[in-house]
Amino acid sequence: MGQIEWAMWANEQALASGLILIMGGIVATAGQFTKWYFGAYSIGAGVFVCLLEYPRGKRRKGSTMERCGQKYMTKVVKVFGPLSRNYYIRAFLHLGLSVPAGFLLATILGTACLAIASSIYLLAAYHGEQWIPIEPQPKERPQVGGTIKQPPSNPPPRPPAEARKKPSEEEEAAGAVGVSGGPQENPVPVIDEVV
């Protein structure tokens, strides 16, 4: 199992735990159970965990499937720098968050799940994994005419490569597609035409 990135599973587990905390919290609060304020806490903690865990971190190998619309939360989570990057901190944070929910039966399942997520994060941190934000790749806009340094010096039809004074290898293969490099003597005078 050497290639496992535990953080990926910990992330799924933590996200599920967040949802379970929210659900249990709603039951306790809406049902006005005894000490329902633990339920209210559980809702808050659940929402926080869900927001923190929603942006998936970048995998070390291969491409990562982003969750729908995660780029907004990625920006927020990134702001915390090492606090959100380091999985030891995340493990202890989740462990701490899970404790108050353990006081109510309605939310104790959330506690158990979050504690498990915390231990998987601990394992991930032990293996040296880190949360790396998935940045959008800057799209390389193909610059129109960017590679054209000089206008073609020969008007079409251009003589074959052999006739040119400095034939380059690329031009031979491409069949004279592309741009000639370097100054050349024009057998025919060049007339600039406005197209």
Place this chain on the structure above:
Amino acid sequence: MGNWIENEGLSIFVILVWLGLNVFLFIWFYGVYNNGEEFFYTRKLLGFALPLARAPAACLNFNCMLILLPVCRNLLSFLRGSSACCSTRIRRQLDRNLTFHKLVAWMIALHTAIHTIAHLFNVEWCVNARVNNSDNYSIALSNLGDNPGESYLNFARRRIKNPEGGLYVAVTLLAGITGIVITLCLILIITSSTKTIRRSYFEVFWYTHHLFVIFFIGLAIHGAERIVRGQTAASRLEHNYKVCADNISQWGKIPDCPIPQFSGNPPMTWKWIVGPMFLYLCERLVRFWRSQQKVVITKVVTHPFKTIELQMKKKGFKMEVGQYIFVKCPKVSSLEWHPFTLTSAPEEDFFSIHIRIVGDWTEGLFNACGCDKQEFQDAWKLPKIAVDGPFGTASEDVFSYEVVMLVGAGIGVTPFASILKSVWYKYCNNATNLRLKKIYFYWLCRDTHAFEWFADLLQLLETQMQERNNAGFLSYNIYLTGWDESQANHFAVHHDEEKDVITGLKQKTLYGRPNWDNEFKTIASQHPNTRIGVFLCGPEALAETLSKQCISNSESGPRGVHFIFNKENF
């Protein structure tokens, strides 16, 4: 114009029947507990939470019974084989086993949520009644069972306040402990089965999924303590709630209303799940027995772009085209089984698989077979292999159509290697008996390296077809979907040559993605009034595209061209 029913009808029917049964069970058991006379006093204590907990429990029984069945591969294979009399359509349903398994799993998750929430209310109210934090009636009902000769109604016997009372109930009652444990197992199974984890870290998925053993054991004993109480039949004869409900303080003091006696429902779940559990146990035993059969590796071939081919022999091994096997290599891992499509034809005396080296296990196999060494390996040094299978997939049905379109993306071309080889053998042996008259083959590939081992096969077929003057039998199109400018230049120059510059084949490689609409329309016009099978082994997006094309290009009447879509996946 579309013929959606042809392609999807039976699947939709099965799903609707299943959903209908779920709804029926939910409503039926809700009614039993909401209206049943024996639960009158229970309802006084628990309100709507009683039927709301029991109705999903019934659905859970039903779905937990169903969930084990789609993953009994050998059973399904047996059903597929024995349904040779039945139409192709029935067999295609069995291909959707994994989809059904996932649907049932989500239904289990949903009902678990409803069941748990209802019981949370139950526990809270029961404990409150016990500590006199409720209405007097409930408090009085909860006191039943304190005196000798009485049976309890409220399962919370110790008087501990909430929230500790609720927690105490959960960890001391069997239903509580098993409930928490199996729900945790379910959650862990679900989080490790998401697509990301399954595709990238198969081992995590596979090992965690085995928590289902604990799940089923816990499920079977979950109701053993019988804490869902109802008035016994004998008690109802003596104590009629219609008469006695309102004078609870008189119970036991007047002859009309003795103290009512309660008992719990006997556990029902085991009756639902014992059958499938037994079938699944048989399935695992069959897999184990098959894996013990001796498999010999006769040849190992390394291909470019990190692909190896293993040719093996096993006594009594019978396969059909496009089937897959599960392979275990104890030297690499003693527990893991990995699926691979067979690339050899049934007519050959060995069977082979092509494996791409992408992860831990495949790399381990690569090293174990000595592929990293340059010198020739002795046969006895090759590792022991266990094989389970073969298991059927949609590709077996290729020969029942007159015309087929085969589409393979990248490594997804492997089942078609088997089909094409088999076609060649059948053609050589007896061309006239072959129902298959025309094959349109599409191979979509990102880069050129992967061509080599498959191109050899295509070349062989090309020559064979020409020799027998039937060059039109197999029409193949290879699409190079990833290409850059320097490659394009190279192709442009060599365009006019007789053989393709990449594959060495007579038919030229095409660039970019195929225009499916055109392809389908051309084929439809060339083969009117035929059932054309479309077989795909590739990514989801392509499956959706082809599925839509099949539906929109099929004519609605029974006559006319019909495209039937078949997808293979693991």
